[in-house]
Amino acid sequence: MTPALKRIIRHFTSADDFLADLNRQVIFDDELQTAVTAIIEQVRQEGDQALLHYTKQFDSVARTELEVTATEWQKLQNLPLEIEQLLAEAAANIRRFHQQEMKAIQDWQLTANGAMVGQRIVPIERVGVYVPGGKAAYPSSVLMNVIPAQVAGVPEIVLVSPPDRETGLVNPLVLTAARLLQVSEIYAVGGVQAIAALAYGTETIPPVAKITGPGNRYVTEAKRQVYGKVGIDALAGPSEIVILADETANPVHLAADLLSQAEHDENARAILISTNDQILAATEIELERQLSTLPKAAVARTALAQAGALIKVTDLSAGIALINKIAPEHLELQLSNPEKILPLIKSAGAIFLGSFTPEPVGDYWAGSNHILPTAGGARFSSALSVRDFLHWTSIISYDQKALAQHAIKIARFARLEGLEAHARAIECRATVAENERIITNE
Numbered sequence: 274m275t276p277a278l279k280r281i282i283r284h285f286t287s288a289d290d291f292l293a294d295l296n297r298q299v300i301f302d303d304e305l306q307t308a309v310t311a312i313i314e315q316v317r318q319e320g321d322q323a324l325l326h327y328t329k330q331f332d333s334v335a336r337t338e339l340e341v342t343a344t345e346w347q348k349l350q351n352l353p354l355e356i357e358q359l360l361a362e363a364a365a366n367i368r369r370f371h372q373q374e375m376k377a378i379q380d381w382q383l384t385a386n387g388a389m390v391g392q393r394i395v396p397i398e399r400v401g402v403y404v405p406g407g408k409a410a411y412p413s414s415v416l417m418n419v420i421p422a423q424v425a426g427v428p429e430i431v432l433v434s435p436p437d438r439e440t441g442l443v444n445p446l447v448l449t450a451a452r453l454l455q456v457s458e459i460y461a462v463g464g465v466q467a468i469a470a471l472a473y474g475t476e477t478i479p480p481v482a483k484i485t486g487p488g489n490r491y492v493t494e495a496k497r498q499v500y501g502k503v504g505i506d507a508l509a510g511p512s513e514i515v516i517l518a519d520e521t522a523n524p525v526h527l528a529a530d531l532l533s534q535a536e537h538d539e540n541a542r543a544i545l546i547s548t549n550d551q552i553l554a555a556t557e558i559e560l561e562r563q564l565s566t567l568p569k570a571a572v573a574r575t576a577l578a579q580a581g582a583l584i585k586v587t588d589l590s591a592g593i594a595l596i597n598k599i600a601p602e603h604l605e606l607q608l609s610n611p612e613k614i615l616p617l618i619k620s621a622g623a624i625f626l627g628s629f630t631p632e633p634v635g636d637y638w639a640g641s642n643h644i645l646p647t648a649g650g651a652r653f654s655s656a657l658s659v660r661d662f663l664h665w666t667s668i669i670s671y672d673q674k675a676l677a678q679h680a681i682k683i684a685r686f687a688r689l690e691g692l693e694a695h696a697r698a699i700e701c702r703a704t705v706a707e708n709e710r711i712i713t714n715e
Contacts, residue, residue: 281561281574282543282581284553288595291584295599302490309494313469320475327466332406333438334461339477341459345442349449360450363637364416370640371424374659382668387675391668396426397504399479400662401471402456403486406435406463410444413637417644417657418486419454425662431481432456433471435463464488465495472499485657487644506661510648511580513542514632515601515621517592517614518556520549522607523628527552528559530605530631535573535581542580544599546592553583593617600651603632622651677703 285291316323321339329335382391402418405411415432422430432451434443443461451459460478462470468488474480483504484496496505514534518527531543547553560577564570586592593614596604600620608614611626618624622645623635636643644657671679680703687695 280557281564282557282577282583285582285584288584288586288591288598291582291595292598294582302494305490305494306498309465309491309498312465313472313495313498316466316469316475317473320470321477324462324466324470324475324478327464328436328462331464331466332435334436334441336436336441336461339460339462339475341443341448341461345445345448345461346452348442349445349452352445352449356446357449357453360412360416360453363413364420364450364453366638366640367416367420367642368424368640370642371421371659374421375424378659378663386678387672389668389670393666393668394663395666396428397482397662397664398427399429399431399481400427401481401484401503402430402432403463403467403471403484403488403492404432404434404447405486405488405492406437406444406447410434410437410446412446412450413643414486415447415450415454415456417642419451419456421642421657421659422485422662423454425659427662429458429481430456431458431460431471431478433460433462433467433478435467436461463492465491468492468495468499472503483662485644485661506644506657507646507650507654508648509644510650511540511542512537512603513544513601513647514603514605515542515544515546515596515599516605516607517589517596518545518547518549518552518607519589519609520552521609521628522547522552524552524555524559526628526631527556527607528563531556531560531577531581532563532567532573533632534603535576536567536569537572537576539572539575540580541576542582542601543577544582544584544601546584546586546595548586548588548592550585553585557583589614596621600646600649602645602647602651603635605630605632620651622646622656673703 312327324339325336378394380391380393382389400422404414419430434447436442437444443459448459468484470478471481471484481503485506487509493508497508512534514530516527516530527545531545534541535543545553545556564573567573584595586595597619602622603625604618604621604623605625606614607628615624615626623641625632625635635641642656642658646654680699684696684699
C-alpha cells in the first residue's frame with residue numbers, strides 16, 4: 274500500500290474557515306514600528322552619515338559614497354548583450370501598455386455663462402523608485418516603476434537600491450535596466466534608511482515628492498510612516514496568487530503557478546480554489562513532485578505550510594464570492610470558459626485568463642504593470658500606472674456677472690456652515706442688491 278501523502282499545504286472545506294484564518298495572519302507589530310521610527314529619525318538628523326552607517330550595519334557594506342560610481346557602471350560591460358536585448362523587449366511591451374493608458378488622460382474644461390471649471394493634469398516633479406536587493410535583484414521592478422513615470426512625463430526620477438553584501442555594488446542587472454531607461458541618478462542605499470532619505474533628503478540625496486516600488490516589511494512600514502511628507506504608491510504585503518480551477522484544469526500547471534508565488538518568500542500566499550476534489554488532490558501530489566527539484570524549495574515549503582491553501586467550494590459561484598472577499602494580487606481563472614466568469618470578478622489586482630496565461634506572463638512580458646495591490650488592497654486600489662505619477666489640479670474661473678448671479682446662494686451656503694468670512698468674501702465682490710438687479714434684468 275502506498276503511504277498517505279504528508280500534507281504540505283493546508284486544506285479548507287469552508288470559505289468562512291479560510292477567511293477567519295486569513296484575518297488572523299494580519300499582525301500589528303509595535304516592535305517593527307518602533308525600530309523603523311528610530312532609523313527614520315536618525316536619517317533626518319544625520320543625513321548621509323546615517324545612511325552610510327546603516328548600510329554597513331544592515332548590508333555589511335562599507336561604502337564611502339552613496340551615488341553609483343564609475344566603477345559600477347564599467348562592470349556592466351561584462352554582461353552578455355542578450356540580457357540587455359531581453360530587457361529592451363520587455364521594456365517596449367511595458368511602455369506600449371502605459372502609453373495606451375496615457376491616451377485616456379487629458380485636461381478638460383466646461384464653460385457656461387461666464388463660469389469655467391476644469392482640470393489640469395501635470396506630472397509629479399520628482400519621484401523616487403525603490404528597487405529591492407538582498408535576497409534577490411529585480412530588474413523588472415526598475416522597468417515597472419520607471420517606465421510609467423517616464424510616460425507620464427516625470428522630469429526627475431531617482432533610483433535607490435541596496436548594495437550587494439558580497440561585491441559592495443548595486444546589482445548589475447538593476448543597473449543595466451536603469452541604463453536602458455537612461456536613469457542616471459542612482460544611489461546604493463536600501464531599507465528604511467533609503468525611504469527616509471527620499472522623503473526628507475540628505476546632503477547627497479535631494480528629497481522627492483513621491484516614492485514607489487515594493488520592499489520588505491521594514492520598507493513598507495517606512496513608506497507608511499513617511500506618507501504625508503511624500504506620496505507613496507501603496508503598502509505592499511507578501512506576494513499572493515489565487516487560482517480558481519474547474520475539472521478541466523491541469524494539476525501540473527496549477528502546482529507550477531502556486532509555486533511561482535510561494536518561492537518569493539516564506540510569507541507568500543498561494544491559494545487554489547476548486548469545485549473538484551480530484552483536482553485538489555492531484556495538485557497536492559504535483560506540488561510535492563515539483564518541490565523536489567525546486568531551488569527555493571525550503572522557502573516555498575514554508576510559504577505553503579504557513580499561508581498556502583487548497584479550498585473546496587460547492588460551485589463556481591461560491592468560489593467567485595470567496596475571491597471577491599480575498600481581493601487577491603494575482604488571480605488565475607483556469608476554467609473552461611474564463612471569459613464568462615470575468616465580469617463577476619470585482620476585486621483583483623490582475624486577472625489571468627486560461628491555462629496558457631500563467632502569472633509570470635504579467636510579471637515580465639505582457640506589458641501590464643506587475644506592481645499590484647496586496648493583502649486585500651485590490652478592494653480599493655489598482656495596479657501601478659501613469660496615474661500614480663500625475664496629479665490633477667482643479668481650475669475655476671468666474672467673471673463678474675457669473676459670480677453675481679450665484680452670490681446669494683454661495684453666501685447662504687457659507688453661513689449655513691457658520692463661516693461668515695466666506696460669505697463676506699463673496700458679498701464684497703457682488704452685493705446682494707447688485708445680484709438682484711442683474712438677475713432681474715436677465
